[in-house]
Amino acid sequence: MKITAILLAAGQGTRMKSSLPKVLHPIAGKPMIWHALEAIKHSTTEKPVVIVGHGADEVTRFLGDSAESVLQEPQLGTGHAVMQAEALLKGKTDLVVVCYADMPLLRGETLQRLVETQINNPGAMSMLTVFADDPRGFGRIVRKSDGTVSAIVEEYVATPEQKLIKELNVGGYCFKADWLWDALHRIPKNPQKGEYYLTDIVELAVNDNLPVQAAVMEDAEETIGINTRVHLSEVEAAMRVRINREHMLNGVTMLDPASAYIEAGVKIGRDTTIMPNTYLHDKTEIGEGNVIGPNAIIRDSKIGNHCKVLASVMEGAVLDDDVDIGPFARLRKGAHLMDHVHMGNFGEVKDSTLHPGVKMGHFSYIGNAQIGSNTNIGAGTITCNYDGEKKHPTEIGEDVFIGSDTMLVAPLKIGDGARTGAGAVVTKNVAEDTLVVGMPARAIRKLERKK
Ligand code: UD1
Ligand code: CA
Numbered sequence: 001m002k003i004t005a006i007l008l009a010a011g012q013g014t015r016m017k018s019s020l021p022k023v024l025h026p027i028a029g030k031p032m033i034w035h036a037l038e039a040i041k042h043s044t045t046e047k048p049v050v051i052v053g054h055g056a057d058e059v060t061r062f063l064g065d066s067a068e069s070v071l072q073e074p075q076l077g078t079g080h081a082v083m084q085a086e087a088l089l090k091g092k093t094d095l096v097v098v099c100y101a102d103m104p105l106l107r108g109e110t111l112q113r114l115v116e117t118q119i120n121n122p123g124a125m126s127m128l129t130v131f132a133d134d135p136r137g138f139g140r141i142v143r144k145s146d147g148t149v150s151a152i153v154e155e156y157v158a159t160p161e162q163k164l165i166k167e168l169n170v171g172g173y174c175f176k177a178d179w180l181w182d183a184l185h186r187i188p189k190n191p192q193k194g195e196y197y198l199t200d201i202v203e204l205a206v207n208d209n210l211p212v213q214a215a216v217m218e219d220a221e222e223t224i225g226i227n228t229r230v231h232l233s234e235v236e237a238a239m240r241v242r243i244n245r246e247h248m249l250n251g252v253t254m255l256d257p258a259s260a261y262i263e264a265g266v267k268i269g270r271d272t273t274i275m276p277n278t279y280l281h282d283k284t285e286i287g288e289g290n291v292i293g294p295n296a297i298i299r300d301s302k303i304g305n306h307c308k309v310l311a312s313v314m315e316g317a318v319l320d321d322d323v324d325i326g327p328f329a330r331l332r333k334g335a336h337l338m339d340h341v342h343m344g345n346f347g348e349v350k351d352s353t354l355h356p357g358v359k360m361g362h363f364s365y366i367g368n369a370q371i372g373s374n375t376n377i378g379a380g381t382i383t384c385n386y387d388g389e390k391k392h393p394t395e396i397g398e399d400v401f402i403g404s405d406t407m408l409v410a411p412l413k414i415g416d417g418a419r420t421g422a423g424a425v426v427t428k429n430v431a432e433d434t435l436v437v438g439m440p441a442r443a444i445r446k447l448e449r450k451k
Pocket of ligand 2: 102225
């Protein structure tokens with residue numbers, strides 16, 4: 001059986017007061033519509049179709065290959081929106097799931113239940129409903145005496161009695177495709193607003209003697225739709241609770257989940273502790289037994305096992321195992337700290353590999369460099385990698401001791417076992433096991449290396 005989703009995303013989202021299309025506003029780091037597409041994956045078999053209108057170009061660009069997009073221009077209501085997909089889908093799918101792209105908390109399981117309800121329904125459509133005390137302007141569900149749905153009444157036309165109905169239209173539907181394409185053309189133009197409302201299709205089904213079944217949702221939180229930035233923040237908070245809960249159930253400790261800001265898609269291994277005020281963004285992957293934070297901001301980075309990241313910022317960086325950084329370390333793109341590296345306060349590393357056991361305790365900048373194992377980088381060391389036009393590499397060997405405040409003027413190679421004196425300005429390559437001092441640094445004697 002072929003099942004295809006149509007996501008409605010053409011509306012203006014006026015109340016967001018934004019130049020960004022509403023469905024591209026991020027929730028847990030991913031555009032609102034990304035969440036809707038994720039939820040829909042579980043219950044459909046075909047590529048989804050997104051109805052775009054306001055901000056169509058931007059939305060379509062975001063969608064890429066993940067969905068087909070169809071333009072609705074002008075926007076004449078939710079029924080008219082679904083109709084735009086007819087040319088693309090007619091004869092190509094058995095069932096059609098329709099939902100609104102501004103409900104990012106709707107779960108995949110819920111949509112699956114909707115589809116199952118329709119599969120067991122002799123009629124042509126099923127829909128999601130929820131019982132709630134706060135009607136939030138949603139359409140009210142009127143039921144027949146046999147328990148099937150007889151109508152959705154929008155709030156602005158509801159009678160005072162209908163307004164008291166606690167069962168609401170969530171905005172998720174599943175249709176038999178053949179019936180849907182025909183019925184869409186029979187939806188009457190709304191006399192007050194001049195639009196075609198998908199909700200009016202319920203009465204068409206009832207008149208066709210096709211029972212409309214409701215799948216009643218238990219968690220009203222899933223139905224929060226976003227119309228303003230207040231709703232946006234409510235959904236963000238709810239999504240954060242959901243994401244953090246999942247990590248905790250998978251073995252991650254959180255001292256204060258309310259202050260752990262973890263984006264959708266971030267991976268964290270067991271027995272890792274997330275301390276307060278930690279931000280984990282994009283494709284970050286964290287292994288087991290780490291302590292992250294407090295006050296860590298980590299984006300697109302990989303962390304192995306048993307590392308500590310205290311009050312530090314990482315972006316596009318990699319830590320292997322047993323690495324500790326911070327407080328106040330900054331790792332930029334291409335920084336790779338191998339096993340047992342220690343990086344203390346006020347250091348910056350970019351496009352560089354620190355091989356196992358490197359120590360870099362205080363106030364250093366390392367850029368475009370390779371640093372051999374067990375080398376010590378003294379306080380205040382700087383790789384002078386930029387001559388105003390180009391970046392140049394620095395290669396430091398194993399067991400090297402770079403004295404405090406050394407300036408390493410790249411391109412530069414420092415041999416294994418070499419040392420630099422405090423304040424040296426090194427402009428020429430240094431041979432193995434050699435001590436250099438001064439400005440510019442000159443060799444003064446040969447060294448014996450301790451093994
Ligand atoms: C709709 C339902 C209402 C339900 C509520 C739940 C209708 C008529 N009413 O009302 O019963 O309780 O959702 O949130 O469907 N859209 C288009 N093209 C259009 C109009 C809308 O793509 O021409 C899209 C919007 O971008 C939005 C969605 O459809 O994603 C819903 O439209 P909206 O205007 O927000 O409907 P509601 O008034 O919330
Ligand atoms: Ca809405």
